[in-house]
Amino acid sequence: MSLYDITARIAKAESAAGRLAGSTKLIAVSKVQPNERVEAVLSQGHRCFGENRVQEAAEKWPGFKEQFSGIDLHLIGPLQTNKARQAIELFNAIHSVDRPKLAKTLARLAQEVGHCPDLFIQVNTGEEEQKAGIMPVDADAFIAECRELDLPVQGLMAIPPVEEEPSLHFALLTKIAERNGLQWLSMGMSGDFEQAIALGATHVRVGSAIFGERVKPAG
Numbered sequence: 001m002s003l004y005d006i007t008a009r010i011a012k013a014e015s016a017a018g019r020l021a022g023s024t025k026l027i028a029v030s031k032v033q034p035n036e037r038v039e040a041v042l043s044q045g046h047r048c049f050g051e052n053r054v055q056e057a058a059e060k061w062p063g064f065k066e067q068f069s070g071i072d073l074h075l076i077g078p079l080q081t082n083k084a085r086q087a088i089e090l091f092n093a094i095h096s097v098d099r100p101k102l103a104k105t106l107a108r109l110a111q112e113v114g115h116c117p118d119l120f121i122q123v124n125t126g127e128e129e130q131k132a133g134i135m136p137v138d139a140d141a142f143i144a145e146c147r148e149l150d151l152p153v154q155g156l157m158a159i160p161p162v163e164e165e166p167s168l169h170f171a172l173l174t175k176i177a178e179r180n181g182l183q184w185l186s187m188g189m190s191g192d193f194e195q196a197i198a199l200g201a202t203h204v205r206v207g208s209a210i211f212g213e214r215v216k217p218a219g
């Protein structure tokens with residue numbers, strides 16, 4: 001697979017779903033990938049990337065931002081409140097807003113910093129204990145709470161349980177977004193992004209299918 005192949009498959013999935021060409025944003029998930037692979041994708045003209053750890057992104061991206069203009073960086077992994085300021089400064093979007101304490105911290109820091117990334121609320125559609133995300137039953141109230149804090153909540157994000165049919169989770173996420181008037185849906189990864197597009201994904205997060213299998217980090 002390659003960036004070219006994935007872009008072609010996205011276009012095909014959009015067309016099959018009767019959606020506008022280009023209505024799905026491809027987030028190339030570069031976590032743990034060697035810099036040469038990331039640079040190759042940048043050199044092909046791609047600018048939208050996803051990272052799941054603030055620390056790793058802070059080490060990797062300032063250098064690339066000096067080399068390439070127009071980089072659009074998305075945080076797709078869990079965010080600790082003590083990293084929130086750094087995340088606001090580094091990322092254009094945060095997909096993992098999942099609890100009141102984090103929402104309040106982001107609201108306060110966004111005031112101080114003077115801007116806020118686009119925000120997605122992560123929903124734990126599979127109600128998995130070990131997984132981040134607000135429970136589906138609490139989602140409406142949490143979205144309202146974020147709006148009261150004046151946070152720029154644009155959409156929802158989910159990572160379906162590995163053993164389950166992802167479409168059921170994508171459909172649930174779509175339903176929660178619709179009833180709350182949210183436009184963006186961050187769902188779909190290497191193995192299921194076409195299904196996600198069929199169900200309305202506006203952002204797909206694709207890593208290994210673009211870059212190859214992740215090389216395990218040392219330690």
Ligand SMILES: *Cc1c(COP(=O)(O)O)cnc(C)c1O
Nearest residue numbers: 029052076189190205206207208
């Ligand atoms: C790693 C990761 C992805 C990409 O996974 P692939 O299967 O490599 O496409 C997508 N979303 C999140 C939240 C991730 O952590």
